[in-house]
Amino acid sequence: MVDFSLDKHQQEIVEKYRDFTKRWIIPNRMKYDELAEFPWDIVKAAYDEKIINGAIPKELGGNGFNIFESALASEEFGYGCTGIGICIDATTLALTPTFLSATEEQKKKIYGEMIEKKAVAAYALTEPDAGSDVQGIKSTAIKHGDKYILNGQKRFITNADVAEYITVFALSDPERGSRSLSAFIIKANTPGITMVSRMDKMGQRASVQNEIKFENVEIPADSLIGREGEGFLIAMRTFDRTRTGVAAAAIGNARSAYEYSKKWAKNRIQFGHPITVLEGVSFMLADMATEIEAAKMLVWEAAWAFDTKQRSMSKLSAMSKYFATDVAMRVTTNAVQIMGGEGYSKEHPVEKMMRDAKLSQIYEGTNQVNRLVVSKNILK
Ligand SMILES: Cc1cc2nc3c(=O)[nH]c(=O)nc-3n(C[C@H](O)[C@H](O)[C@H](O)COP(=O)(O)OP(=O)(O)OC[C@H]3O[C@@H](n4cnc5c(N)ncnc54)[C@H](O)[C@@H]3O)c2cc1C
Structure with a gap:
């Protein structure tokens, strides 16, 4: 059962x-x-x-x-x-x-x-010219004796200027291109690392992102994680594990907006009744509750499949990521709508939840890229 x-x-x-x-x-x-x-x-x-x-x-x-x-x-x-x-x-x-x-x-x-x-630590994969297209990474880490020399640029890196360690992905043999992508874990205070600028952004504003420059950064050879050339696999296996977390956080955000707007709506009187007697509002709340439940079940299945190793992890974790974050975007937008002008005001947290939801559709693979992962899986 x-x-x-x-x-x-x-x-x-x-x-x-x-x-x-x-x-x-x-x-x-x-x-x-x-x-x-x-x-x-x-x-x-x-x-x-x-x-x-x-x-x-x-x-x-x-x-x-x-x-x-x-x-x-x-x-x-x-x-x-x-x-x-x-x-x-x-x-x-x-x-x-x-x-x-x-x-x-x-x-x-x-x-x-x-x-x-x-x-805290940071994960530095994205570059100015390599976002969804991870194989377009240009940063290099070339071995010289017992060191690697790291050069390149990363963009939108969460926790960068507060991190103790940075996990960096770079090419160890540029002639072999992305087949030589390798993962390194390095101290953030290593000479040659510059945090260029902090991103000013729409939502999830408590988290910080920087562009990072690496200029002839000397890193010890034992900074390499796994073997040279395993970077792409390590990056993808990482996302297979973490995308369910992004999905789960989005469900939490959606649940919060749903509960807040429902409570508010029950007390908002218009035309002599609480607005929840209006089908335009109550059906919106019904859809929000249903979608949150459906997203949660998908996240739970993806996580369960991962832990019991019974199913394709990439497919389910990608499904859960784009489905749950799309649900969070719809639910938080509806929470603002249900609350009318109050919803748009910073006196209530739902406008923030809506801004926050947008970002979950973009990082850890945009929702288009996650659909690509699913379509490749189901059509192979
Ligand atoms: C606030 C924030 C925090 C972030 N944190 C990190 C971090 O900690 N570490 C890190 O490495 N990166 C991080 N990122 C980067 C994030 O992962 C990228 O922004 C994301 O992967 C998309 O890359 P891009 O922005 O270059 O968009 P692009 O790849 O240029 O995409 C632009 C548009 O094209 C679409 N698109 C691209 N390729 C395809 C395709 N094949 N099929 C269909 N549509 C496609 C995209 O979905 C998008 O709509 C962060 C980004 C933000 C905004």
Whole structure:
């Protein structure tokens, strides 16, 4: 029999993350949205309460979450604020290549330092001329003796100017093109690295992004993750693991907007009745509730399939990412619509939720690119 209920351990995860979100994220989300500053106090508190680095194995200082448990956690962060949530979850994205392909020695050193310093990390794949087209990456990391020399430019990198470590993807043999794409994990303060500019953006404003320049950056040979030429595979396997997290956070955002607008609508009297007696409003709420439920079931299935290794992970994680983030865009837009002028006002959080939802459709592969992953899978 299929069972859609959470067991005791899973419920405890939800309660723990929900409680943290209630105490730390919800009271501060409008402030960080306004300031567009990295929420260090919240990240440090997440370390103190051990709710960061969920996916890192327990013996290395993390929570040892599987993909399903990580999704439960991300949904709660997303319920509070996807911008603040991504400040925490971007570190998971950045450390996943290490988790997948680094040696035990590398993992011990890097995770140990990250946890001791209560630090965050960044994942640097995108370049000015290589967004959706990862195979267009031009940055190079050429081996010279016991070092690699890194040159190039990255764009839109989350956590970049606050990171302790950066996972960088670069070509180790430009003549072989993307077949030589390799992954490296490097200290962000290595000479030759310049954070060019911070992005000013529409939503998820608590998270920070930079353009990064690498000019003759000397990095030790043991910065390489896995082997030379494995970079593309490592990047794609990373997304297979993390896209369900983006989807889950989007569901949290949608649930938050739905609950807020529903509560408001029940108390809004027009034409002598609460507006929820009007089908134009109540059907909108019905669609919002239904779509959130459907998206959640897809995320749960993708996460379950991953953890039990029973199905194609790329297909389901891509499906869940674009479906849930599209649902979040529709639900948050409808939440603003239901609340009329109030919805558009910064006195309420739904306009922020709508701005935040837009970004989830763009990063970790745009929703068009995720549809491409699904169509390739179902047509092969
Ligand atoms: C706030 C923010 C945070 C980010 N954080 C990170 C990060 O931490 N690390 C990182 O490496 N990157 C990060 N990114 C980059 C993000 O992953 C890219 O923006 C995204 O992959 C799209 O690339 P692009 O912006 O160059 O758009 P483009 O690739 O130029 O796409 C433009 C349009 O063309 C469409 N398109 C492109 N190719 C296809 C195709 N084959 N089929 C159909 N449609 C297509 C796209 O869907 C889009 O609509 C971030 C971006 C933003 C905005």
